[in-house]
Amino acid sequence: MIKRGITYDYHGVLSDFIGKEHGLSRDEIISYQSRVNAGHQRLVGERKRGGIGFFELPYREAEAREIKEKAQEIRQGIENCLVLGIGGSSLGGKALRDAIKTPLYNLMPRKMREGTPHLFFAENIDPETISRLLEMLPMEKTLVVVISKSGGTAETMSQFLILYERLKRELGRELSRHLVAITDPEKGALREIARADSLISFDIPGNVGGRFSVLTPVGLFPAALIGIDIETLLEGARAMAGRCDLPDLKSNIAYLNGVIHYHYDMKRGKPLFVLMPYADSLLSLADWCRQLYAESLGKRFDREGREVFCGPTPIRALGTTDQHSQLQLYIEGPFDKVITFLRVEALRGDAEIPNPFSSDNSLSYLANHSLGQLFGFEQRATAHALVENHRPVLTVGVPEINEYTLGQLFYFYELQVAMMGELYGIDAFNQPGVERGKVLTYGLMGRKGYEKYVKEME
C-alpha cells in the first residue's frame, strides 16, 4: 500500500494559465485569509462545544478495532450483506466498497472476492428492484444491516419491516444473528426495536449528521464486512486533519479548495462544480461528495436569517467516459463550471495493448502502450484542452486508491465544505428544506396527526 499524501494542483485556475477573464490571481485567493481565519475560529469553537462531531471521528481507533472484530465474527457463513439505508446512510459505504474493491465487486466470483460476502445497498424503495433483489437473496446466508440516524426514515424503515418479517418467518429465533442496527444511541423507533430484540447494534454519535458519518459505524461496519482496512482509513483521515490543522491557505489545501470554489460561485458566475475522477472506482466517491456539497451548502437562509438562496450545484462525471458525453459542453458551453479531476498515479492493475494484426493500420499507434498509459494521456490531454479554452481546472492527485488515500479524501472534502459554510455564512450541518416533503408524505400515508397536510395539497 502506498501511504503518501494526496496532491492538490490549482495552476489550472490561475489567470497566468486560463486568462484574466476566467482566472484568479494568487492575491485574490490570499485575500480571503482573514475570513478563513474567522471561520476557522468559529469551527474550532463549535468543535470544542461538541456541536460538530465529524472532527473527532478519525481518532476513534478503539471503536474501529471493535467494529472490525465484530464484522469478522458476524460475517461467518454469510454470502450476502444487504444494507438498508439511503443518502448519508449509504453513500459513504458505497464509496468505500467501489473505491477499494472496484464497482465490479458484487459481480465477482467468491474467489476473486477473497471470501468476503457480496455487499448490496438497497437505497431506493422502487418495488420493481426491491422485489427482484429479495428474490435473489436466500435469508439463511444474508446479513441485513439497517442504518438510520433518526430511526424513522420512511424508505429505510419500510424496507426494514419487509426484511424483518421475512427473516422472522424464515429463520425464527436465528433472526438476531442476521440483523444489525446502526442508529442513534438513545432515541427513535429503530433503537427501541434493537433494544427489545437484543439486536447487535452500533451508535451514530448525536453530533454527526448523515452526510458526515462515513467514518462512524455507518461507513465503517459495511466496509469492515468486506475486508476493508478501516483502521488505515482513519489513519488517512488523521493525516489530512494534521495537514489541515492550521487555517493558513498556503498549507491548508481543504480550505484553499473551499475558497477557490466559493469565489468562483459567488464572484465569478461559476456555480457548477464538476467532480470528474479518472477512475471507475472513485465515481461513487463523487456521488458521496455530491450529497455533501448539495445538502450542506444549498440553503435559503444564512445564519442571520436573511434570504440567500445559495448553493453551488455539484455534478459528477467520469473520465474517460464523459469525454464522450459531457466534454463538448464543458469545452464549448457557458463559462459556468469549475472542473476538478481526480487523477490516480499508481494503478492496481493494467493491461498491455497488443497489435494482433500483421500489417500496419490506423490502430497501430495504440499498440505497445498500456491501457493505463492511454488513460493517463487522455486525462492530460483533456485538462490541457479545457485550460486552452479558458475553463478553470483543478487536479487532485491520488498516489494510489487505497484506504489511506480514501481516508484523506473524505476528510479533505468534509473540511472544505465546513469552511465553505463559513464563507457563505450558512449552517452547513442542517437540511430544513426536505422536511416539507416528509410531512406531506406522512399525510398521504394516513399517519396520525398529519391528516391536515393532505388538504393543503389539494
Place this chain on the structure above:
Amino acid sequence: MIKRGITYDYHGVLSDFIGKEHGLSRDEIISYQSRVNAGHQRLVGERKRGGIGFFELPYREAEAREIKEKAQEIRQGIENCLVLGIGGSSLGGKALRDAIKTPLYNLMPRKMREGTPHLFFAENIDPETISRLLEMLPMEKTLVVVISKSGGTAETMSQFLILYERLKRELGRELSRHLVAITDPEKGALREIARADSLISFDIPGNVGGRFSVLTPVGLFPAALIGIDIETLLEGARAMAGRCDLPDLKSNIAYLNGVIHYHYDMKRGKPLFVLMPYADSLLSLADWCRQLYAESLGKRFDREGREVFCGPTPIRALGTTDQHSQLQLYIEGPFDKVITFLRVEALRGDAEIPNPFSSDNSLSYLANHSLGQLFGFEQRATAHALVENHRPVLTVGVPEINEYTLGQLFYFYELQVAMMGELYGIDAFNQPGVERGKVLTYGLMGRKGYEKYVKEME
C-alpha cells in the same frame, strides 16, 4: 404490456401554480409558435435532403427483424456479452438493458434472466476494472460486440485489440463466432478488419450520429441479445413520431418541452435541467439523455458562425434516493433549475409493507401500504414541495416501463433536442469541441503525423 402513450404535464411551470417570478404563461409559450414552425420546416428540409437520419429509424422494421433473428442465433451457448463502446455506442444499449430488465440484470441468476446472457458494457478504459472484467469472462462462452461509428475510437479500439488478441489465442478460428462489429458501412479501421476477417457486422447509417443511434443496430443488437422486443420499441417510436408530426405546440409535446426548456435557459436564468425518474430502471435513460442534451446543445458557435457559448447543463437524479442528497439544494438553493420527473404509473412488481410488531409504534403508519404506494406518494409530495417553493416542475408520465413506452421516450427526447437546436440556432448534430483532446492524445501516444501536438502542450 400496456401500450399507451406517455403523458406530459406542464402545470408545474405555469405562473398560476409557481408564481410570476419563475412561472410561465401559456401565451409566453405559444408566442414561440412561429419560430417553431420555421425550425420544423428546416428540419423537414434537412430530413428530405438526407442530412438527419434519426427520423427514419423507427420505420426500419425489416432490419429489426433481421437483427432479432441474428441475435437469437448468435447467443446460443453464450453466457456473457461484452459490448465495447463508449458514449453514443453504449448509453442507448445500457438504457435499454436497465429499463426493460432492471439494473439488477447482470446480478440475476440464469433462471431469472430467462436464459439470456449477461450484458456488460466496457465503456471506460480504466485498467483496474478492465483487467478484472477480463478475469471474470471465459472467452469460450463470451460474445464480444465492438461498436464504433468511425471505427477508430481510441478507447473502444484499444479494448478491441486486447479482446481480439485474447479470442484469437484462446479460440483460434472460432474467433469469428464470438465477435460482432457494428460500424460505418464503408469506412474506418473496424470496417476493414470486419471485411478481412469476414466478421458478422451491422451498419450504422452515415447520417446518424452516435447520440442519435439507439434505434440503429448500436442499441438494437445488444438489446435483442437479451430478449428485448426491439420491434415493439420501434413501434413505440413510430407512435411518438405520429403524435409529433405537426409543429403545433398544442399537440407536439416534444417541441413544447423544447420550447419550455429553451425559454427557461435563455430568458429566465435557469440553465440546469434536472431529469429525475422515480424508477431505478430509468436512471440509465437519464444518462442517455444527458449526452443527448450536452453534446447537441453545448456549442461555441451558432450556424452563422457567431460566438454564443450556449448549452444547458443536464443533471441526472433519482427519486427517492436523491431526496436524501440533492432535494435540499433543489428546494432552497438558487432558482436555476427546471426539474422533470419521470413517473411510472403501473409497476412491474410490488411488495406489501407488513407490521411484524405486536404493538403500535411510530412505524405503524407504513404498514398496510405497498412500497409502490409509498413510492408514488413521495413523488407527489416532492413535486408539491418544489412547486410551493416556486421551482418549475414538469412531469412525464410513463404508463408502464416497456419497449413501447421506451421507444416513445427515446424519440420524444431526440425530437425535443432537434427542435432546441433550431431555437438556439446551432448545429445540434456535430461535436467539434472534443477534437482537440483527441489530437493531443494521439500526440502523446506517438501517433505518426501528430508529433507536433506534444510540443504545443509544453
